[in-house]
Structure formats: C-alpha cells, structure tokens
Amino acid sequence: MRCGTGCARSSASRSSTSRSWSAAPWTTSRARPASAEPVIRSAAAHLLPAALIRFGRRHPKMTVDVRVVPDLGRGIAGEVLDGRADVGMVTLPVRLPGLVTRELFTEPYVLVHPAGHPDPRALPMIAWHENCSTQTRRRLAAQDWIPPGDMTVQDDSVVLSMIGHGLGAAIVPRLTVAGAGGKVAFADLGADAPMRRVGSVTTPETAASAVVRDLIADLASVRPSFSGSGSRGDSPMKARGAIHP
Template identity: 50%
Template structure:
C-alpha cells in the first residue's frame, strides 16, 4: 500500500472540518476536483470509504473519523519536526503548544504554569482551550488531534490505546453550603453536568443523605453562586472551591472523602517533543493548593 502524502492528509482534515468538498477547496486554495481526487486517492490507498457524499455535504464515516484524527496527529508531528530541527540548542523551546484543560484546573493551576513557561521559554506560545470534562473531554481533544496535551480527570476514557495518561495529583471533594446554616446536609442539592464521574460514583451511591439534585446547571461557578445565595448545598472538588464567593462555607466530608485523580494526557510521540516536555516539567513543579495530594510518578 502506498502511504498517504502530507497534502492528502491536509485535504482529509479540511473536508472533515468544513463538511464540504467545495468549502475545503476554498480553505486550501485548491479546486474542488483536486480535493475530490485527493479524497478518492486516500480512500483507495486505505481501502475504506472515508466520507459519505450527499446534498448536505461530506459526512465522515466511522473510518473517516478515525483516519482524520490520526491525520491531525501526523501533521502536528511534521510541524513539530520542523520546529525542533531548527532549534539547534537543547535548551531552546519555541513555537506553539496546544493545551486542553477543564475549567477549574485551567483557572487555578494553569496561570502559574504559563507564567513559569513564559519566564523560562519566552519563545514558546501556549494555546489553551477550555473543554468540558464530559463525554470525550480533554482526553478526546488529544486523541482527535486537536491538542498536544490535555489536563484531564483520570478515568476509563484516559486509558484508551494511543494515549499516555500520567496522574499529577489527587483532588478531594468537600461540602459547599451557605455560611452559618445549622444543618447543611439537609439542604437541597445543587449539581452540575461535569460532577460525579466514575471516580466518585461508588462513594456517592453509599451516602443516603444526598438527595436528587433540585437544580442542575452547566457550570460549577454557577453552582457556587447559587449555594452562596442560600439555594442549596453542593458536593464539589477542591479546585472548584478556590476563590469561592462570599456567603459560601466549605465543610469536610469526613475522614475518607471522595476524590479524583487529575493528570496530563498526551500521545507517546507528542510527549517526547520539547514543547510538551516543557509543559510537563512545569506541571510537575507547580505548588498545589490545600486539598490536593501530589502523585509524582514518572511518565
């Protein structure tokens, strides 16, 4: 089988992104017939249909989705290959590095990491995307080729083939409730979509005092605002509770509270690049707030 050329990979990525051969041609500065030819050539080489053609445009098949994710990763490695070859000096780290992170870790830890990177590697250009940690989450961003490194919660989605997942710290949960309430566990539950993943489910199901949520929102900062206004209580990870609004108190959940592991996710090839290694070094060195326990194994 003849390998796909880089330009063929770029065409596949563009068609998947634009959902149209015509729009992909415009984005790449090519003719539509050239794009169609490149897609057909890629399908012939791989022995699979990658896109369903129709009046609504081009929709990737299951095989097409997998191939395009791998195409993005290959193109990113080619880009980094040129960057690293030009550096010439072992300590010089330059160019973009794409980071995906969920909101609380991005708000509480990334500023320190990025400040340290700016001081040590002024030619490095971090590009940060905030991703909701549900569904494929930040690990999915890496697997799909949209990010070089993801800050993720460690569960079954981060152990998929083709990814390197390394824990950085364990984050305990606590009870958030209005200041001064005499019995906060009797309050209605306010929850949000990203809460209670597989890492807390067994603990959660063993607590007969936790009611069904009366309010469920899309963002943990909204949960905190509602709780501070006296609307209910919430069970929250410690990072989300940092910088909590006035009117909100935090109480421990006992000697063995639920917790989740948080770490970084990359691919084996990207984890060896200078830009990603620089980010990993700072993630491992960043001081952790109370309620977080380091997990500093290698990876």
C-alpha cells in the first residue's frame, strides 16, 4: 500500500521575482502574479480552500495555480527540487536532499469498506499506489490479517468508488474518507494505527520569500476536522486486536 500527494504553483507580481509552491499529493495551482504548488488530493479538497482564502486576503494581487501530481518516486518533492513548483504539500519524510520541510498535521490510517458489510476483513484488499513512509509500510506489512492487494489503484477517488460498489476494502489516510458519502464506512485501526505526516516542502531559496512564508503559514493555520466526515463502522480490530509494532 502506498500513499499519495499533489501540488500547486503561484507567482508574484511582475515587479517581483516569480515564485511557486507545491504540496502533496495530487494538485497544483498557479497564481498570476503567480506561485505554484503541488498538493495531496485530500488536503487540497478539504484544507486548501480555507488556506487560499486567507492567503488571498493578504496578497490580493496573487493568483494560484493548483495541479494534481501523483506522489510516486520523486513525486511532488521532485517537482519542487526541479524548479517546477515553489511549495508542495507532501507525505513526510521527504527523502530528497536540499529541501526545507515543515510538518502541517498528522492523520491516522483507517480501513475503508462498503457500508454495512458484516466482515470487512474478508474483502479483497485494494492497494493505493502512492508513496508512504517506511515506518507505515513496515507496520502494515507486519499485520497478518491484511491480505495481499488484489488490485492496485493510483487515484484515491477511484479507490473509494470501487469500495462503494462492493469491490473490496482499502487502508487509506483518514482525510481521504471525508465527504465520501453513505456507500462507504471506515474502521479505526486501533490506538497504534500508523499515522501519515503531511507537510510543506520548498527549497531554501524559496523559503526566504515572504510570499511563500505567508502561504505556508496559512496552510499551517488550517487544521483538518475529522468529526462528522465519513461514516464510522464497527472496528474490525475488536476480534483480532489492533495494529501492532
């Protein structure tokens, strides 16, 4: 199982240096005067609008271009390092050298399954084909109740659609389930569930920009709200225990 990211780009006015930023996992944005940012799809959908409203009030002449970029391999961090985005929202840690990161929030992984299914553990597992931390990969691989993935899907919205049609279950970050609708439910993986760390990534040069610092500060000021998002089912951990190290 892998996790995913996205990106966005914005740029400053013509009288200033062009700047961009990216975030993980799946979208990018361009501002004119512009700044670019790649971002994680779930973060883009549920957190980015509020952050951009705040950013726009401080920088009304800025426009932001948001793009969806899969966080595979070098992913969003590679977009930033190669100069195609100024800031990115990514799954931490970032393994490419020469970048500056800041943790924005953490979220647990959960088991998503068709709503009302009596035994989610018996369903085929749908693998989400995106980056995740080594620790998360190791902890999930150690769980003997998780079967090998029968299908691998890159886009999280497709994963949720497949689950809603009864094709299987998946382990995804909690924010992915927000607003998923009544066809899917999720179950906690216990107190020791793996966590995804989501953060911003930029270069040292771009991090010195006041515009980029404001953008990252606005991202950090928005916290995900998990209450009331998605539908909580009975935990499949009750019979066999929770995630173990």
